[in-house]
Amino acid sequence: MNSRKISLSLPHSYLSGETLTNRDSILHDLFGPAGDLLADLEGRVEGIEISHFNDSAPVEQIIQSMRNIWKAGFEVILHAHLPSDLRDGRTEIIYPWLKPVLEDLPANQSHLLFNMHTLSSDTRQVSVSTLMEKTIENLKRLIGILEASPFPFSIAVEINREKGILDPSTNYENLVEICRRVDTPGLGIGWDLGHTYSNVLRGLIPKEPPREFVERVIHTHIHDLGRNKQTHWPLTMEKLPLDFYMEKLRSVDYDGYHTLEIYPERFINVIPAREKMLESIEILREW
Numbered sequence: 001m002n003s004r005k006i007s008l009s010l011p012h013s014y015l016s017g018e019t020l021t022n023r024d025s026i027l028h029d030l031f032g033p034a035g036d037l038l039a040d041l042e043g044r045v046e047g048i049e050i051s052h053f054n055d056s057a058p059v060e061q062i063i064q065s066m067r068n069i070w071k072a073g074f075e076v077i078l079h080a081h082l083p084s085d086l087r088d089g090r091t092e093i094i095y096p097w098l099k100p101v102l103e104d105l106p107a108n109q110s111h112l113l114f115n116m117h118t119l120s121s122d123t124r125q126v127s128v129s130t131l132m133e134k135t136i137e138n139l140k141r142l143i144g145i146l147e148a149s150p151f152p153f154s155i156a157v158e159i160n161r162e163k164g165i166l167d168p169s170t171n172y173e174n175l176v177e178i179c180r181r182v183d184t185p186g187l188g189i190g191w192d193l194g195h196t197y198s199n200v201l202r203g204l205i206p207k208e209p210p211r212e213f214v215e216r217v218i219h220t221h222i223h224d225l226g227r228n229k230q231t232h233w234p235l236t237m238e239k240l241p242l243d244f245y246m247e248k249l250r251s252v253d254y255d256g257y258h259t260l261e262i263y264p265e266r267f268i269n270v271i272p273a274r275e276k277m278l279e280s281i282e283i284l285r286e287w
Contacts, residue, residue: 006284007047007077009221009261010034012057015050015065026264030274038072044281049077049115049259062097070108077219077257082116084134086141094145105151113257115156115190115219118178120167132168132178139182147186156190156219161198161231171205172213179216188218192261193245194231195221201229207244215252221261222284227270232263234276235283246287258284 013020014027015034031037038048048069053062069076083094092099105112118135139155146153157178160169168174175189191214199205224240226233235242260280264273 004285004287005047005255005257006045006281007049007075007257007259008041008045008281009049009051009079009259010037011051012053012061012065015048015068016061017064017068018061022265023263026268026273030264030277034068035072038068038074041281042073044278044285045074047075047077047257047259048072049079049257049261051261052079052081052117054081055083057097059097063100066097066101067104070104075109077113077115077259079115082119082135082138082142084119084138086138086145089141089145091145091149094142098149102149102151111152111154113154113156113219115158115221117158117160118167118169118174120160120165120169122165124166126166128166128168131166132174135168136178136181139178139187143182143184143186154186154188154218156188156217158190158192158219158221159195160192161195162202162204170199172209176210176212176216189213189216190219190221191217191245191249192221192223193240193242194223194225194261196245197240198225198229198231201225207241209248214248214254217249217252217254218256219259220249220254220257221259223261223263224280226267230266232261233267234262234271234273235260235280236271236276242283242287260284 011023014024019025019028050065066076119131159175160167162170179187200207223232224235224237225231226237262277267273
């Protein structure tokens with residue numbers, strides 16, 4: 001039996017029953033309402049990641065998404081945000097959707113994982129080193145706040161694709177340094193394989209990651225590259241060196257989620273989207 005844990009990333013609006021974005025509409029056209037898709041995923045995945053959201057996301061949508069995921073029998077993973085301002089250290093202010101679901105958590109899963117990006121900026125008014133220091137400071141504060149919660153949690157800080165902005169998370173070394181300096185078992189690395197390989201192809205980082213980087217990985221995002229090396233395409237594109245990366249994870253006995261993070265709006269008019277998305281899940285299961 002395959003013991004690998006697979007999860008699929010889906011938007012909170014779609015999961016909560018809304019159709020607010022182009023991606024929501026495409027998912028609805030491909031799979032029907034979220035409840036239908038979740039039913040189809042039974043036996044194929046073990047978790048659902050609520051796609052990246054920030055403090056502008058409607059609180060009720062996040063709560064309803066979590067409850068719908070649990071109702072369907074899956075674990076919840078949260079691609080949340082690292083707040084830039086943590087002066088008000090109350091959980092209900094930082095993550096107002098968390099407190100209403102705390103009492104539901106123990107009946108549905110034993111641990112809650114937050115995947116998040118470092119702080120970044122699209123202006124030149126700050127430096128990468130300043131963003132790095134602020135990220136470390138805020139992670140320490142956030143972990144201290146979350147530790148007051150009665151429920152176990154962990155935070156995965158994601159390696160990002162180079163997008164031409166100021167971002168300390170686009171190389172291996174900075175992610176390792178963040179983990180070293182925050183220095184808590186509750187923090188690890190979110191290894192986005194597609195982002196990593198995009199940076200490799202651009203000559204920004206080596207293909208071979210440092211051993212310590214891999215050892216600190218507690219979560220993954222997996223997607224392939226499509227036209228013009230665009231990220232978040234299905235694994236059927238076969239450009240991502242998946243075997244290479246999976247062997248690295250296996251070498252450190254990685255036991256976290258393998259999360260498929262695919263954006264159907266990028267390829268809906270190019271390849272059979274539904275078929276290739278489902279086939280990508282099977283590729284992960286059969287690897």
